[in-house]
């Protein structure tokens with residue numbers, strides 16, 4: 001394969017676009033774009049127009065540098081309808097309800113365009129980078145929230161409603177913290193960057209960014225260490241459930257919070273060993289992503305390539 005593919009990883013306040021060749025990102029640019037603020041302040045139609053215009057400008061820049069790109073894949077933070085590929089809703093981009101990004105982008109670019117949930121795209125990226133061809137992989141993405149993805153026999157498993165592996169909403173503490181989904185005690189209220197912030201705030205009454213709490217934990221600050229321990233503990237409890245359901249050996253942990261893995265790891269390993277059934281103990285191969293945050297770009301690009309080849 002010598003042609004190039006575009007992969008886009010959309011976040012709430014910026015997005016990154018990469019040109020991918022042979023599973024390597026050969027060109028990458030970060031674009032500041034406050035889609036979250038835009039969606040809060042504008043009507044759904046205005047927000048959609050603005051998002052489309054912004055993405056098209058970025059795509060045009062990439063195509064100017066790489067005219068032979070043959071498809072575009074987008075990882076998007078929201079629930080994607082598995083049949084229509086419309087964005088059903090996006091917790092971080094409120095107001096976007098059942099909107100179609102794919103058809104207008106396809107029409108404007110004249111290229112195949114594929115849209116996938118951002119964590120699912122990252123899962124596929126990790127799978128591609130693992131070098132497997134018909135294997136299985138579970139991806140746990142720790143960022144502002146917690147997402148996940150499942151690849152089975154080389155195919156991304158999205159589920160009947162596009163919400164397979166919405167692991168951030170596995171309930172780990174009944175009657176715990178209120179979650180944006182309406183339930184209490186969801187994993188992402190503890191194991192995400194904002195979850196760690198909440199844990200630290202609950203213990204100290206001080207609001208700090210997760211990166212600062214990580215720095216304090218590395219200096220043996222008790223409350224900071226406990227916030228990360230709790231994150232690792234609940235993440236492992238969730239993975240033990242997932243493993244008992246899907247029985248997949250390969251597990252990759254990614255997302256911005258995975259940089260703090262040494263702070264999560266001891267509690268994670270203790271709880272995982274405890275919660276797994278004997279048949280699975282010692283059998284899970286858990287690694288931290290080495291994709292330097294490019295898994296979402298690579299996965300989105302490769303999913304678009306797959307679709308084009310069908």
Ligand SMILES: [Zn+2]
Nearest residue numbers: 169179181186
């Ligand atoms: Zn929830």
